[in-house]
Amino acid sequence: MEHVHTPFPGAGFEITVIVIGVTALTVYYLAYEKQSNWPLYRFGLFTAGVLTAVISLAGPLANEAHSNFIIHMVIHLLLGMLSPLLIVVSKPLTLMLRSLPVKKARRLSVWVRRSRYVRLLHLPVTGACLNIGGLFLLYMTDLFHQMHSSLVLFILIHLHVFLAGYLFTHIILEVDFTARRYSFYHRATVLILALAGHKILSKMIYADPPEGISRTAGENGAMLMYYGGDVIDVILIILICYQWYRARQRTYTIQNNPSPV
Amino acid sequence: MRQHLWSGVLFGIGLMVIIDEVIFHQLLQWHHFYDRDTTGFGILTDGLLTSFGFFAAVFGLFLFADLRRKVHIHWIKWSGSVCLGAGGFQLFDGIVSHKLLQIHQIRYGVDILPYDLAWNIFAVVLLIAGAIMLKRTSFSREAN
Secondary structure (H helix, E strand, O other), rough: OOOOOOOOOOOHHHHHHHHHHHHHHHHHHHHHOOOOOEEEHHHHHHHHHHHHHHHHOOOOHHHHOOOOHHHHHHHHHHHHHHHHHHHHHHOOOHHHHOOOHHHHHHHHHHHHHHHHHHHOOOOOHHHHHHHHHHHHHHOOHHHHHHHHOOHHHHHHHHHHHHHHHHHHHHHHHHOOOOOOOOOOOHHHHHHHHHHHHHHHHHHHHHOOOOOOOOOHHHHHHHHHHHHHHHHHHHHHHHHHHHHHHHHHHHHHHHHHHOOOO | OOHHHHHHHHHHHHHHHHHHHHHHHHOOOOOOOOOOOOOHHHHHHHHHHHHHHHHHHHHHHHHHHHHHHOOOOOOHHHHHHHHHHHHHHHHHHHHHHHHHOOOOOOOOOOHHHHHHHHHHHHHHHHHHHHHHHHHHHHHHHHHH
16 A cells, blocks of 8 residues: 555554553463462563564554555564464463462363353364454455454454464464363364465465555565465474374373373 | 384475475575466465475474384385385476476476476486385395
8 A cells, every 4th residue: 555644543552452462461470470380481472472462563563564565464474373372382371270269260161161152163173264264355355455444344353363363373282271172183184274275375465466555565475474474384383293292202101101000 | 114104205295395495496496486377276286285295394203203212213214215205296296286287387488398307207216216215124024
């Protein structure tokens, strides 16, 4: 978009984002302080994740993204992939359940495990569809264009990008408290398909960028999405393969030293 | 051991995908990121193959690490499997991706025939080398 913009989405939005970020950090820190055996590096990961989300929504980088498609893609990678990854590995849900009073935590975890909505939402395929499907809608329809003139759409889309990215990373990695667990091969297959979807979409953007984006900007943005996505996805692949490796180790130890019980 | 074969073949495929990505796309810039002739189906298979390749490279190495802590690695068997995986993918890439699906060509603005020949002959050599290594190890196992 070449024409000059009035400041969008505006100072109110940026202040809200910063307030939410600071609140999240404070809550996590207070919970961390109460736990005797919660490693400090997880607070570091959480801080990095929240900061990544905040800088992609407020501040100079976020403002630049409205007129520059390449920066827009940087933000897409930060908000939809890197920030969710950092936050998931800091295990905020586990920390929350540990910090709540036992009765409340138990009730909550039972409710989460029984809830039909959670069961539907908490499928690897659902996570992948919400994540990649949402991006297809954003870039392949007029939505991308409309997002820059409607504050409601802007907020909804950015919220969706973050939440869908979070849900997907959460289900695939299973490092935090989860409602249900899936086999390694199930998660690996969905991860490969989602990664392929991301690659296909970035080539489609390369070939046919959204309305108002110049051809060079579209091509560079698409290539950034493609290769940047690779980096984060390789991290995800390494993490789930390492989980497989550790789980195998456990089966050998059990076979070699059968428990006396 | 089955796991030798799986680990080697997966790592071989992944290795080729990464070599293709790093050397031919990034360093030499012979392959084009997107060729205007590419069909939708071509983009689909390419995306699937590349993402599977990344997974295969990482998982192949973890399978290898798992194998190593269980048994002594049979290096010839594992190397043979790597050659088989790498050669198989190279041949598939050379014939299906480049020729049948026309995802992109090896290089642009030159006579493509020598490149295609070199590409596919190298793939066949890798496949034969892999097959010989695997065959030899299976004989030695019977002799033992």
